[in-house]
Amino acid sequence: MIPVLDWADYEKDLPGFAAALGKACRETGFFLLAGHPIAPGLIRQMFEQADAFFGLPDDEKNPLSISNNPHNRGWARMGSERLDDTSGQVDSKEAFNIGLDLPATDPEVQAGKPFRGVNVWPDLPMFRDVTLAYYDMVWALGLDLHRAIALDLGLRPDFFARHFSAPMATLRLLSYPPAQGAEGEIGAGAHTDYGSTTLLMTDGEAGLQVKPRGGDWTDVPLVPGAFVVNIGDCLMRWTNDIYISTPHRVLPPARRRRSIAFFLDPNPDSVIDALPGTGDPKYPSVTGADYLRSRLDATYTPEVAS
Numbered sequence: 001m002i003p004v005l006d007w008a009d010y011e012k013d014l015p016g017f018a019a020a021l022g023k024a025c026r027e028t029g030f031f032l033l034a035g036h037p038i039a040p041g042l043i044r045q046m047f048e049q050a051d052a053f054f055g056l057p058d059d060e061k062n063p064l065s066i067s068n069n070p071h072n073r074g075w076a077r078m079g080s081e082r083l084d085d086t087s088g089q090v091d092s093k094e095a096f097n098i099g100l101d102l103p104a105t106d107p108e109v110q111a112g113k114p115f116r117g118v119n120v121w122p123d124l125p126m127f128r129d130v131t132l133a134y135y136d137m138v139w140a141l142g143l144d145l146h147r148a149i150a151l152d153l154g155l156r157p158d159f160f161a162r163h164f165s166a167p168m169a170t171l172r173l174l175s176y177p178p179a180q181g182a183e184g185e186i187g188a189g190a191h192t193d194y195g196s197t198t199l200l201m202t203d204g205e206a207g208l209q210v211k212p213r214g215g216d217w218t219d220v221p222l223v224p225g226a227f228v229v230n231i232g233d234c235l236m237r238w239t240n241d242i243y244i245s246t247p248h249r250v251l252p253p254a255r256r257r258r259s260i261a262f263f264l265d266p267n268p269d270s271v272i273d274a275l276p277g278t279g280d281p282k283y284p285s286v287t288g289a290d291y292l293r294s295r296l297d298a299t300y301t302p303e304v305a306s
């Protein structure tokens, strides 16, 4: 049900890869990507840095809090998010967000444009270099995936390049504590992602489930080293609902679980209109920034954030 695509096919037979990807994006909105070019050593370093960060005492993480940050960067403490706002259940996880790394002198940062802030950094020697190296690699991989998406949708292969040239992409480190056994406990509540595509790496601990349309919750298979790739709501809207975003959640894990999500959202000024060839538009135009802001505002729950 969740197909495994092999990056070797992207290199050898792009049209064949694009067709398989297109089928997955239309049917389940999820696929696994094996054989990709992100080095295992870099992924290992990412998990080491995530462990170092989450192991810091709260008084070192507090100054980095996302709740004081207008640009969706920094530390989301345990109990500050509720991805499923219908359940009343707060997610049992903590997270750290890194955005496009712009200097404080960048004109868009100076102008206070939405999502154009500077990153905040913990005092850990390798953290910035490792996470930014990973950010750039996975951004490039996401762009390559959009070439296959374009091909599948009958667009020029480079159609999406200008929409992801300075994207609102967020690299998010996540840490889920072991299940406590409490009633209704959840790692991450049921939700769909907001952006175009998400590329997720996990540490192999089970917990991620998807709920295909008309189906029941099922475990996402574990394929060591493979990315879990899924379609977000923005790409669903952009494709005029030809591709689908699918609800997923994280159950409280048996052991501590870590994951690294890369949410690839378009440039803030990109206008999201039904793509050429997708029929009569079902949705009005919206900019990438307005769309993302509206979705984030629904996720952070001021009454539980402290």
Ligand SMILES: O=C(O)CCC(=O)C(=O)O
Binding pocket: 174, 188, 193, 200, 202, 208, 248, 249, 250, 258, 259, 260, 261
């Ligand atoms: O940690 C995971 O496996 C998935 C997290 C997720 O779905 C999200 O943060 O949007």
Ligand SMILES: [Fe+2]
Binding pocket: 191, 192, 193, 248
């Ligand atoms: Fe998600």
